[in-house]
Amino acid sequence: MPAKDSPLATATETTPVATSSTAGPELVQLLTPEGERVSHPDYDIDLTDEEYRGFYRDLVLTRRIDVEATALQRQGELGIWAALLGQEAAQVGSGRALRPQDFAFPTYREHGVAWVRGVDPLRLLGLFRGVDNGGWDPIATRFQLYTIVIGSQTLHATGYAMGINKDGAVGDAETGEATIAYFGDGASSQGDVNEAFVWASVYNAPIVFFCQNNQWGISTPTANQTRIPLYQRARGFGFPGVRVDGNDVLASYAVTRKALDDARTGQGPTLVEAFTYRMGAHTTSDDPTRYRLASELEAWKLKDPLERMKAFLYKQQIVDNTFFESVEADADELAARIRKGCLEMPDPDPLSMFDSVYAEQTPLLAQEREEFGRYLAGFQGAHA
């Protein structure tokens, strides 16, 4: 087992961290924190240089979107932002593992998955700026709208997956469909998530439960959520569970890819626990220094998902400096674009709030819309 001897395992053993469970030897890893490529008997993958470079580029751009959005919130341009800092590899890896026909059901933190699904980051910003309710097309992108309620998307995803079964769209390794439900270690305690496990298991639904265990449910450590490693819970529900190094983009990709392919070929659900770390606050309204130690953050900084990919690319000599420079330039350009786009977002027409309540307008809503319109027109300076 490569993980056993890996510096990651050593680091968690020698560095005292407040997190309950250290990763342990069962962790699937293909890239060590030092950027050394290791193999795994069940999850080995063969990637081209271009694919390696693509992973790195996605990681960098995802982080830049996140950092810029955090700054925009601090500058009063977003109402709130849920940062993904530290979880880029789990998201980019799992997101890249999806086939075009697969459907993703995110929480409100899956900015990296949104990026690889082709959702314009500006659409995410619109939601957090409060000018729309999530402006992307979930059908076209196969990426559901962000779910704010903790864990409920696992039920939506399970229901959708059961529908795939009924459509008979499982079985073929190429065209079979699967869903992936994202959630966190905190949500694993929710009734919704456990119900979803039961339904998915009993109905053999084509679904991957992708749990990003970032060690903290707001201020609650994982030790207060579970007595056993989360991936082991799957066994009790009757499907396999696997723990992957969530800061390793290659392993996250490989494990999710296999779980999705199992699902699409009729093998039923898998729980993937991506062992990672939320390096920032829960949201911009939160102050993690109040409940966790700086030494814990420092220990995880050594496992940074971007740094190990960068080190790997260097060591393998499959890139040169111009590559890194061009990725940085792309990131700068992206940051400038989303900043500009965010500042220029128009306020929504107040009356538009009546438009999307139901698929079809009701007489009551129409009446309320008209009354509200008259009320707005009653202000000085308003157009009659």
Added chain:
Amino acid sequence: MSRLKQFKLPDLGEGLTEGEILQWMVKVGDEVKLNQPIVEVETAKAAVEVPSPYAGVVHEIHHEAGATVDVGSPIITFDTEPGAGPLDPVASASAVSEHPEIGDMVPKPPAGDESGPLGALIGEVGPSGRTATLVGYGPKSVTAKRRARSDSGHATPVTPPVPVAPPPPPATAARVSAAAVGQSAAASAGAVTVLAKPPVRKLAKDLGVDLAAVVATGPNGSITRGDVENAASQPAAYSEPAAAAPLRSVPDYDPATREQRIPIKGVKKMMAAAMVDSAFSAPHVTEFITLDMTPTMELRTKLQGLPEFAGVKVTPLLLVAKALLLAVKRNPEINATWDEAAQEIVVKSYVNLGIAAATPRGLIVPNIKDAEQLSLPELAAALQQLTATAREGKTQPADMARGTITITNVGVFGVDTGTPIINPGESAILCFGAVRPTPWVVDAIDGSQSIVIRQVTQLALSFDHRNIDGQLGSQFLSDVARVLSDPATALAWT
């Protein structure tokens, strides 16, 4: 677009109204880059670094560190084109403008665009309502204002959002005083609750009596039928008291200039809650003892010279702490928790020794875990560490949790003694006063007595009389004093 850009304090959390500026990381004249951290702000939720929304040069800082600033108030102004020559003071005065898209939670439509009245509705001054200001004298705060409803007679069937009190019927207006009418209107607008049963309300309405002006004599301050009838029978003159002649003329002061309103928050708020919790659940008894601490002060000098204490300070507080730990060992029941829910007294075999510490942000009580197991040098180091951490404001919540007994050292302020309030969850707190050279009656071996100048101090012990009786409390306090009066006692006990 103006080259001077104001940045207003945004709502850094959700629904916050103000923040305290902890420190500025830039000063006037500094060149800043986009997203460079410029200021650290603490809100009710978090202390956060705010990145600069502009690239440019800091032109003005509106609030110094330590100020509590309303959300929406300008905190800094940038010159975004520092290379464009000196600012013309007059031009710049009128040119200071808020970036139409920066500084507000919700972006506003540009001036003249009136398609978005929602911005005004949620409490923003409309673009046309902005006043140009002199440089350096920008508006201190942006007051949230609703735009006035049009009085040009937009006939609208929509019910006004604020209920308006109906005027009293003319026929009965004479019964209530002018003052009462004013009161009534205010009461209606402010939705002041008047307690009265529905039949009483109907009676009041029928008789034309304003309930807000009625003296209530019923249960819980409610208005009875009799009160209403009484009010209805009063002559109008009754309710118009003659204005009392003022005893002396008092100039009209603006209260804001003579009173400071300090928000209750953070450490202060926690301290208040803990003290109220303790003071009104645990019946406190406080006992005092005055003692000659000279031997301990001499011992302190000796200990400081030992190699074991190299690098740590042997303070009087350290020796008081040690004396307390020894006394706890002899009186373990002092180190306990009253568990109201379980109806049990929890006696602890470990001592998490709390030390009340004054910090820049207020009083906190971090504790030394398992202090009874520490050697004296270890205890000295732990005490030093705890104090340093508290002073830096870096004490973690875990450091303050699970304390079992506390020392408060008021002596450092030159105070003799006090009646401390027990830290919640504990049963006793020892107050250590100032050590002063004092005339003291000393017994010589031959039985003679003389007055000598000695190092004298006072100890006070507050304890929870639910689980600690006077005997135990007295014994404990006396034991602490014995060790300090004669440290050799400690050897006798170990």
